[in-house]
Amino acid sequence: MIKAQEPETQALLPISQAPYMPGLAYDEMVAANGEVRPHYRPLQARMSTLTSGELGDRQRMLERSFLLQGITFTVYGAESSTEQIIPTDLFPRIIPASEWAKIEAGLAQRLKALNLFLADIYGDQQILMDGIVPRDLVLGAPSYRREMQHLHVPHGAYANVCGSDLIRGQDGEFAVLEDNLRVPSGVSYMLANRDASKRTFPGTYRAAGVRPVERYPDLLLATLKSMGNHWNSDPQVVVMTPGVYNSAYYEHAYLARLMGVPLVEGRDLVVHDNIVHMRTTTGLRRVDVIYRRVDDDFIDPLAFRRDTSLGVAGLFNAYRAGTVVICNAPGTGVADDKAVYAYVPEIIRYYLGEDAILPNIETYLCREPTQLSHTLANLDKFVVKAVGASGGYGMLVGPHASQKERDTFAVALKADPSNYIAQPTIQLSTAPCLIDGAIEARHVDLRPFILSGEKIVVTPGALTRVALKRGSLVVNSSQGGGSKDTWVLDGEPEESIRP
Amino acid sequence: MMLARVADSLYWMGRYLERAEHLSRLSLVMLNATLDNTDAAVHTGWIALTALGDTEAAQTKNAYEAARGLVLDRENPDSVIAAVTLARENARQVRDQITTESWERLNLLYLRLISPNAPYAFDDGSAIFLQEVISDLHLFKGASDSTMSHGEGWRFLSLGIHLERAQLIARLLEVCFGQERTEAITDHIALMGLLRMACALEPYLRAYTAEIEPRYILEFLLFDEEFPRSIRFCTGRIQDNLKSLSNQAGFAGQGPERLAGRLNARLQFADESALLDGGEASALLTTVVNECIDIHKAVYEAFVAYPLELGLPA
Numbered sequence: 157m158i159k160a161q162e163p164e165t166q167a168l169l170p171i172s173q174a175p176y177m178p179g180l181a182y183d184e185m186v187a188a189n190g191e192v193r194p195h196y197r198p199l200q201a202r203m204s205t206l207t208s209g210e211l212g213d214r215q216r217m218l219e220r221s222f223l224l225q226g227i228t229f230t231v232y233g234a235e236s237s238t239e240q241i242i243p244t245d246l247f248p249r250i251i252p253a254s255e256w257a258k259i260e261a262g263l264a265q266r267l268k269a270l271n272l273f274l275a276d277i278y279g280d281q282q283i284l285m286d287g288i289v290p291r292d293l294v295l296g297a298p299s300y301r302r303e304m305q306h307l308h309v310p311h312g313a314y315a316n317v318c319g320s321d322l323i324r325g326q327d328g329e330f331a332v333l334e335d336n337l338r339v340p341s342g343v344s345y346m347l348a349n350r351d352a353s354k355r356t357f358p359g360t361y362r363a364a365g366v367r368p369v370e371r372y373p374d375l376l377l378a379t380l381k382s383m384g385n386h387w388n389s390d391p392q393v394v395v396m397t398p399g400v401y402n403s404a405y406y407e408h409a410y411l412a413r414l415m416g417v418p419l420v421e422g423r424d425l426v427v428h429d430n431i432v433h434m435r436t437t438t439g440l441r442r443v444d445v446i447y448r449r450v451d452d453d454f455i456d457p458l459a460f461r462r463d464t465s466l467g468v469a470g471l472f473n474a475y476r477a478g479t480v481v482i483c484n485a486p487g488t489g490v491a492d493d494k495a496v497y498a499y500v501p502e503i504i505r506y507y508l509g510e511d512a513i514l515p516n517i518e519t520y521l522c523r524e525p526t527q528l529s530h531t532l533a534n535l536d537k538f539v540v541k542a543v544g545a546s547g548g549y550g551m552l553v554g555p556h557a558s559q560k561e562r563d564t565f566a567v568a569l570k571a572d573p574s575n576y577i578a579q580p581t582i583q584l585s586t587a588p589c590l591i592d593g594a595i596e597a598r599h600v601d602l603r604p605f606i607l608s609g610e611k612i613v614v615t616p617g618a619l620t621r622v623a624l625k626r627g628s629l630v631v632n633s634s635q636g637g638g639s640k641d642t643w644v645l646d647g648e649p650e651e652s653i654r655p
Numbered sequence: 656m657m658l659a660r661v662a663d664s665l666y667w668m669g670r671y672l673e674r675a676e677h678l679s680r681l682s683l684v685m686l687n688a689t690l691d692n693t694d695a696a697v698h699t700g701w702i703a704l705t706a707l708g709d710t711e712a713a714q715t716k717n718a719y720e721a722a723r724g725l726v727l728d729r730e731n732p733d734s735v736i737a738a739v740t741l742a743r744e745n746a747r748q749v750r751d752q753i754t755t756e757s758w759e760r761l762n763l764l765y766l767r768l769i770s771p772n773a774p775y776a777f778d779d780g781s782a783i784f785l786q787e788v789i790s791d792l793h794l795f796k797g798a799s800d801s802t803m804s805h806g807e808g809w810r811f812l813s814l815g816i817h818l819e820r821a822q823l824i825a826r827l828l829e830v831c832f833g834q835e836r837t838e839a840i841t842d843h844i845a846l847m848g849l850l851r852m853a854c855a856l857e858p859y860l861r862a863y864t865a866e867i868e869p870r871y872i873l874e875f876l877l878f879d880e881e882f883p884r885s886i887r888f889c890t891g892r893i894q895d896n897l898k899s900l901s902n903q904a905g906f907a908g909q910g911p912e913r914l915a916g917r918l919n920a921r922l923q924f925a926d927e928s929a930l931l932d933g934g935e936a937s938a939l940l941t942t943v944v945n946e947c948i949d950i951h952k953a954v955y956e957a958f959v960a961y962p963l964e965l966g967l968p969a
Contacts, residue, residue, distance in 0.1 A: 223766065224759050226747065239766075400748050409750035419751045424658050426963060435659040437807065437958045438904045439966040 178597040179627075181583040182328045184249055195252040195645060202360045203247065208593040215246050215590055218352050227348050227406055242345065243638030245589045248353045249600060249620040250364070250643045259322065259330055259604065260614045262514030265504060267318050267606050270335065270491045272507040274314040278304045278487065288506050289499045293523075297496070297543075299338075299489030301452065303459060307476060309485050310383050313608045316447075316483040317376070319343070319619075322514070322602040324585035331515045333582075333601065335492040335500070337484060339449050342619040342639075343372060343605050344407035349641035350617065365646040369617035372605070373414035376447075379609035380415075383481045384444040391444035393417045394434065396425075398450050398466045408449050422450070427470030430477040445481045446471075452486045460486075494543045494577050495521055517582060523574035531578040532569065535562045538578040540569065553629060555581050584629055589622055589640070599623045601631050602642065618642040656903075659959045661752055662811045664745040666954070669815025671742035672761075676792045677823045678735045681707060682722040683785040684851045688844075689718040695844035702840075702849060706827045707733065722781065726788075727774055735788065736768045754802040757795055764791040807900065814896040814954070818947055821889035824853055825943040828876060832869060833937040843867055853884050870931050877936065878927055886943055890919040893950065904958065911953035918946045 178186055185196040192200045206214075219241055222228070228239040251259075276283050277294055284291045294300060319340030321333045350369050354361050377393065384391030397408035399421050412419035424434050425443065433440035453461040459472035474480045490496065498519040501512040520527040520538075531538055535554050542550035552565045569576050586597035604618035620642045621631035631637040681703040688699035700718045704710070707725065716724075726735045743765040746753060767773065768788070777784045796816070803809045831840055831849055840846060846867045850856040853876055862879070863871045879885040894915040901912040908916075921942065930936050 224762055225755070226750070226758065226762055400744070405747070406750075409747075413751035418658050418661075420658060421660070424660050428963070428967065433967075435966065436656045437659055437662045437900070438656050439961075440963070440968060441656060442968065 176588060176595050176597070178586050180326070181597075181599065182324055182326055182585040183597060184324075184585055184587040184600070195250050195648075198360050198363055199248065199250065199357065202357060203588070203595065211246070211590055212593055214356050218244060218246050218356060221352060221355075222348065225348065227344070242633050243622075243624055244345075244349060244352065245598075245622055245624075245638055245640040246353070246356050247588050247590065247595075248349075248357070248641040248643045249587045249602075250645065251602075253645050253647055255330070256616065256644045258513060260616070262330075262332075262512070263318075263320060263604060263606050263614050264612045265508065265510065265513050266320070266332065266335070266500065267315065267608055267612055269504040269507050270318075270337065270500070271312055271314050271608060273503050274485075274488060274491050275309070275312045276507075277490065278314075279306065283503070283506055286506070288502050289496065293493075293495055293499075294490060297490050297493050299452070299487065299493055301487030301490075303472065303476075304485065304487040308478065310386060310481060311608075311610055313383065313610075314485040315488045315491070316379055316383065316485075316608055318606045318608065319603050320606065322604065322618075323517075323582055324602070325582045328585075329515070330602070331517050331582075332500075333517055334494070335497065336603075337488040337492040339451060339484065340603075340605070341404045341407055341449070342603055342621075344410045345639050346605070346615075346617055346619045346642070347372060347410075349619070349639060353641040353643075361643075364643060366643040367616035367646050369615055372615050373411060375607055375613050375615070376411065377415040377417070379607040379613070380445050380447050380483055382609035383483055387479075388444050392442060393445045393447065394420045394443050396420050396422070396446050396448040396450055396455075398422075398454065402449075404449065411447075420446075422455075422465065422467045425468040425471070427468060427474050430470070430474045430479055432468070432471060432474050432480045443480060445483060447483050452489065455482065455486065494541055495523070495574075498577065517579045520578040522569060522576040522578060527578075528569075528573045531576075532566060534578075535566060537581060539581050540565065540576055540578045543575050543577060553581065556629070581629070584623075584631075587620070587622070587640070589624070591624070591626075596626070598626070599629050599631070600640075616644045618644075657752070657807050659961075661749045662807070663955070663959045664749045665752065665808050665811040666815040668742045668745040668749070669812040669817075670819040671738045671745070672792055672795065673816045673819040673823070674733075675735045675738035675742065676789060677820075678707065678725055678733070678738065679785050679788045679792070680854060681852050682725050682735075683782060683789070684848055685718050686722050686781055686785075687851075688848050691844075693844070695842045695848070698840070698842060698845040699848035702827075702830055702845070703852060706823075706830045706852070709733075719781070723774075723777060726785070727768070727777060736773075739765050739768055749808075752808045753799065756802040757799040760791065760795040760798050764788065764795070767791075807903065810896045810900055814893060814900070817889040817892040817896070818951060820884060821886050821893065822944055822947045824876060824884060824886055824889070825940050825947070827852060828873065829937065829940045829944070832873060833940055839869055841869070846872060855882065855884055858882050873931055873936050874927065877939070878922060878925065887919075887922040890915065890922055890943075894919040897950075897954070900958070906957065910957045911950055914946060914950045914953055918943065918950070 176186065185192060185200060187193055222241040222244060228241050273283065283289055284294060315337035317340060319336040319342060321336065322330050323333045324330050346369060380393045381391055394417055395408055395412040397405060397419055409419055418434065420434055426433050426435065426440065432443045434443050448455060450466055454464045454466040456467045456469065456471040457464055458469050475482050497516065498521055501516055504510060504512045520531050522528045522531055531540065538554045540552045552562065554562065584599040584601055587600045588595045589598045600620050600622050602618050602620055605615045607613045620640045622638045622640055623629060623631045624638045625636055685700045685703040688696045704721055724731060724734065728734045729736055731737060743761055746758060746761055750758065799809065799812060846869065847856060850859050850872060855876060859875050862875060875882065876885050878887050880887060882888055897912040897915045901907050901910065930939060
């Protein structure tokens with residue numbers, strides 16, 4: 157490479173001269189013996205030819221393109237509002253084909269079982285009668301919707317879009333940390349990150365043989381259409397958003413645009429004679445399938461929360477009457493409840509007669525007195541989460557908390573034990589990230605997206621979320637997390653491409 | 656077929672962007688003129704500020720302060736920054752209807768205006784700053800014309816642009832030649848400034864040479880068929896867009912289309928020499944402003960806020 161005259165500064169040295177030092181956790185790029193894993197070698201070779209100045213330029217280019225595209229959230233200040241991008245790292249995270257095959261099979265198995273579970277608890281409740289899952293745990297959960305009882309859902313597909321959170325522990329095995337069956341978000345970042353990494357590392361991308369994720373929008377559309385095709389061979393699909401002030405609005409508009417369907421708000425819809433219509437410039441048009449990105453509580457003020465204007469009066473009634481399909485179905489949250497989570501391996505065995513391909517994280521239900529006392533005794537080692545909360549809120553990371561924080565949390569825990577679960581603190585795997593001009597290891601998780609309609613489709617890619625603070629294990633964007641692209645490889649890496 | 660709310664947003668997006676361009680151009684012309692210390696310069700500044708409805712500033716502020724407020728004052732709902740912010744807010748709500756190419760143009764302009772550097776850039780070189788704003792707006796329109804389907808959405812955008820433009824030009828001409836004026840503007844430099852405010856100087860010169868007369872300016876900006884900032888051209892586009900939109904909605908020839916057709920015919924078949932020589936142009940300008948308001952209301956009633964029982968499918 158020919159370069160202009162370079163000042164002799166540390167900043168312009170190739171990055172390979174600076175040591176990359178993963179910690180104790182499993183590192184995605186470097187094995188414990190210090191060797192670069194085969195599937196990472198081409199990328200690592202490319203990284204080591206770039207100076208930190210060049211990497212910085214690429215990082216800024218990437219951030220600029222996100223800002224221009226409007227992939228931002230708004231921070232409202234006292235004087236004015238500014239827009240910020242979600243932090244994005246330019247190095248992709250790479251998953252070899254063999255590992256992905258297991259993830260794919262595991263995710264499909266899990267979603268199949270969870271949909272069967274939802275159909276059962278909103279139907280005859282066989283699993284509760286057989287005592288596999290405690291009855292009060294399901295029926296008492298706030299996310300259980302009595303209104304859904306005995307309602308026909310096409311193909312038994314309650315959760316049409318599922319985003320599961322996977323982590324890789326110190327043993328290098330993937331496990332499921334959380335299922336997300338309500339209105340999972342982040343898929344637009346998966347697509348935008350891919351767009352960006354193709355521009356940042358085109359040569360490496362081409363040589364690596366990465367499986368494409370770009371078909372997600374049309375697969376989503378096919379999934380949604382399959383939910384309404386029993387009464388209309390070409391159903392009218394819409395995406396429903398809470399509106400422009402929602403933090404995921406960019407994603408709602410993005411998906412609508414890429415699917416070529418209208419992006420509606422509650423005020424655009426009207427129910428007349430149990431049929432849902434949208435207001436168009438040429439009169440009212442019937443709507444058949446609603447991909448709603450609005451929480452259960454807000455979709456219909458007559459059926460659920462009354463103090464909201466986001467939804468559509470009469471929507472749920474039309475749904476019950478079978479003239480419209482709501483995706484995901486209301487009430488799916490009961491299956492991703494943090495306490496029900498502990499029973500998922502049992503649920504898989506009950507409905508499919510198989511062992512779970514992807515394991516759960518060991519989970520203690522604080523509603524059980526013995527497990528509560530075990531949790532209280534090990535607060536400094538455990539992560540304790542409130543069952544109802546999400547987004548990294550209402551949670552205690554024991555090893556990182558002060559004694560005072562643990563004591564305060566213990567009081568809350570003892571006051572309402574059934575509201576909490578505890579899990580051992582897992583050292584999430586780390587991946588290389590560009591931090592202030594140097595390559596450093598940061599903890600990551602993995603959120604793949606699974607579609608389920610007439611059939612189940614796992615997108616060969618994912619959103620890798622990154623905890624950008626050194627040592628932090630919390631990857632949620634509300635808590636200072638970022639994201640990066642995820643390359644799922646088509647074949648096994650060739651041993652011959654050693655640098 | 657498109658959502659009524661979306662059509663409304665596209666329409667308003669067009670209006671706000673046209674307003675932002677007009678505000679920027681008037682500010683630019685005013686600032687350039689006031690570099691000279693002449694009566695004509697004072698006159699040009701007064702025309703610009705009065706046409707923008709800021710009569711108070713026309714008397715009290717110096718041109719620079721006034722222009723700075725017109726461009727960058729977020730508190731002022733009639734500033735460039737406010738218009739662009741509203742246009743972008745509308746664009747964000749219909750992000751699925753406009754192309755990435757158009758969106759990025761608009762977003763770039765918005766990011767530049769709200770940047771903390773914007774006031775410094777303006778102070779550093781207001782002419783360059785304003786020229787860049789105007790060319791960004793041109794790029795947005797060019798990108799929309801060459802990347803969006805010229806279907807319903809584009810038609811609502813175009814309708815907003817031309818309806819706003821017709822009103823703004825009519826208002827500008829009213830200020831210079833309307834009844835409010837006691838004496839006619841005859842100063843050559845001031846008249847050139849007026850033509851620049853309508854972005855019309857070069858096309859005018861080609862049509863009438865450097866003979867700049869109020870009568871010819873009125874004729875050109877009212878009745879020229881080909882100049883995109885003449886009122887006649889705008890009403891033609893308004894009618895054209897409404898004809899296509901009304902056809903699709905199944906009320907061809909009625910409502911807003913009828914109003915637009917009538918206004919366009921007024922300009923198309925006007926007795927030009929009687930109007931211009933007899934000094935009756937100001938009545939026509941008032942009619943243009945009022946009928947544009949009527950068209951706006953009719954569009955809203957026909958496409959956006961129609962009663963439900965009229966909208967149900969047969």
